[in-house]
């Protein structure tokens with residue numbers, strides 16, 4: 671009955687879920703949509719068991735694990751190159767059929783979460799995010815921020831082929847591409863936003879930024895809607911403003927006069943990838959009005 675209870679909770683959380691991705695710095699920073707099925711790596715439909723391995727014979731192979739799955743977008747794949755050509759940094763990859771990989775995990779007794787859920791991740795013996803490479807999907811960033819390891823789908827393939835639980839640590843994916851496009855390895859988290867009081871200034875509330883800041887130790891997150899009248903930001907209440915080029919000039923002026931720094935969401939993403947607080951103005955991409963029109 672406890673299992674049923676958990677299922678009901680999960681069903682509740684998954685009912686409203688949809689996957690979004692966050693574009694790379696080369697693109698305009700913002701939230702965009704991605705479709706899981708459109709992002710599968712090429713592979714012939716008929717040979718899915720050849721490339722992905724069989725469904726596991728052992729129905730308790732993945733018992734006790736909670737899994738989330740995500741897939742890289744076209745933009746993510748562009749960032750999958752190393753500045754140093756160091757092939758050792760990469761886990762081997764292959765065709766990725768997310769739906770099939772999910773069916774393998776379920777056939778092996780794994781519990782698949784439709785969306786990121788912090789309580790469920792903590793309740794499981796071990797939670798893992800499965801992906802084809804590092805990416806900037808919502809799930810990937812949330813898992814990074816909460817310390818859930820990201821593991822290559824090749825781990826699932828190899829476990830199913832050998833009908834044996836292999837060590838996922840040998841299949842860890844990197845945290846992502848850092849500000850200089852160098853690959854940042856996955857490592858346990860500290861709290862990059864510890865004790866920060868953050869004001870988000872966007873036209874629409876951006877749940878993802880608020881979640882990432884909270885999970886990273888932020889002490890408060892408020893949202894200020896730009897279409898509302900007024901530019902008065904109470905003095906001494908915020909340590910940081912996260913906004914974009916749509917930030918109203920009067921708000922910017924008021925915040926600047928209080929000597930509160932303004933940064934772009936890219937600063938949040940990089941702090942999550944690096945697992946440490948980046949300097950507010952250490953990169954041009956962290957400027958709230960940064961535009962990459964010249965570089966892309």
Ligand SMILES: *[C@@H]1O[C@H](CO)[C@@H](O)[C@H](O)[C@H]1NC(C)=O
Pocket residue numbers: 701702703
């Ligand atoms: C994202 O999806 C929503 C709802 O389907 C749609 O209104 C919006 O235009 C999409 N955004 C992009 C960037 O495709």
Ligand SMILES: *[C@@H]1O[C@H](CO)[C@@H](O)[C@H](O)[C@H]1NC(C)=O
Pocket residue numbers: 728729730731732834835
């Ligand atoms: C199935 O896999 C689990 C987890 O690795 C293992 O403990 C168990 O012995 C396996 N059962 C069989 C029948 O191989």
Ligand SMILES: *[C@@H]1O[C@H](CO)[C@@H](O)[C@H](O)[C@H]1NC(C)=O
Pocket residue numbers: 711742747750751757760761762763764802803
């Ligand atoms: C990422 O790059 C590595 C090394 O070049 C390559 O082996 C791998 O297939 C790439 N991954 C994807 C998903 O394209």
Ligand SMILES: *[C@@H]1O[C@H](CO)[C@@H](O)[C@H](O)[C@H]1NC(C)=O
Pocket residue numbers: 901902903904905923924927
């Ligand atoms: C900013 O807003 C605060 C709070 O209302 C106000 O006290 C302050 O005068 C404003 N500063 C500027 C430069 O508008």
